[in-house]
Amino acid sequence: MPPTRDTSRPRAGGGPLAPSRLRQAWSLIALVLGSFVFAYPFLWMIATSLRTRQGVAEGGVSLWPVQWHVENYVDGLSSFPFWQYLTNSLLTTIPPVVFTVLSSSLVGFAFARIPARGAGAVFAVVLATMLLPGEVTLVPQFILFRELDMMDSLYPLIVPSLFGAPFFIFLFRQFYLRLPASLSDAAIVDGAGWFRIWWSVYLPLSQPIIVAAAVLQFMSSWNNFLGPSIYLTSDRWKTLPLALAGFTSANSTDTSLLMATSIVVVLPCVVIFFLAQRHIVGGISFTGAK
Template sequence: MLALTLLVVGSAGFVYPFLWMIATALRTPEGVAHAGAALWPLQWQWSNFAEGLGSFPFLTYLRNSLLSTLVPVVAVVFSSSLVGFAFARIRARGAGVLFAVVLSTLLLPQEVTIVPQFILFRNLDMIDTLWPIIVPTFFGSAFFIFLYRQFYLRLPEALTDAALIDGAGWFRIWFSIYLPLSRPIIIATAVLQFMSYWNNFFQAAIYLTTDRWKTLPLALAGFQSVNGTDTPLLMATALVVTAPCVLLFFVAQRHIIGGISFTGSK
């Protein structure tokens, strides 16, 4: 009973701010001042959403966010899967050392690598485009490479041996055998990558300078600086921006947990 009580209280503490944001998005400015911590709006101001999203080129920013999110999702899924398969199944001299080097990149904070990356993309004339955000994902992610490697190590090695006997090459083995069996970890990778890049503010703020390529996190930051005192409009805009990640997580949370905790037992 105590555990259930603690679970309910803890869940309420996490859920309450999101519910308050929804309630505030439907209030008038006067209603926010009088409502306090209440979660039920007295006046339902649905026009806050249209007014908030109409204050900036929402469709342009939405297109840019989709491009800078969906393309990296596909790129990371396939590149990390391919590299993880190579580390798990191809025996080569120095593979362990190379894998350790790949994992060591997780220790480098993004702030350390952003300067050389910025210089590189500036020399390639890619500043103020989505390419600096998209291109690095085609080389995989060290965290997801680790997950894929551990996932493939738990699959029967007889799959590889049988395919090699039948004359299949390594790429064919990965694409035709291992990739179709990777559905749990693919879903987990896709969801986690989507959530990371949909909320990607740091890279967008570094590389994007004009409205043509700005994404929704940048739009929300700019909206806050201009309309920070209009809490209902700010909450309505923030709710629209954050809703995809929240909905996606609740829909796919079972797959995320299943993909990461997969043990290979039947």
């Protein structure tokens, strides 16, 4: 008598697996639609930057330029001193990124590994400053830099980064707490001081959180508009976000030129984020892992 086939088990590729695959398909469709909603303004900016003035008026919400006008990028960048403003933006972005990462890492290491009385209370005060909006400390900082005769210069946009940022201090502290304490114990046995332990042992192991903090600080400094608009009064030290604010009046609201210039200004943030997104997610998730 031939053996009977057991039909109680679901076959591979069918049965109970079908609803699961259907849910995945619907989830994928929802994610694609949601991504398109968020990406649509950026795609519209790209399409508008490639249109003529007539194409902008007739294009509406379309994402495909009828008449390609690549010259908008050349005309837009040549309509104002782009390279001068780019240099100022780099000067107010790269030094703050370096200083913020190094100082926040050093302070976070001290809170995580150096035993000191009252360290918990001081760390609580540092975290409490995160609850203060930037507008609250804006007036005291303005008075301070005015008394130091630093107005209409790049110093007010660079000097605060020397003392770190509370959010990044918190991230570095949590990251260093996840590393084994035996690293610092072994270095102490070898005669290393705390600064040498941070510089030679812990900092080289901090690549994920360093990349995450550097990218977040880069985006914050690169897109900073409020600070330059308050401290800078002459065209000599204008940054790109501040220059874009006056671009409309200078070019009679030429939307295509404005969009082309905005794409060039935003492009570094987009490229850096996509190149470092894995490190950002990995670094931040590691600090919160149990």
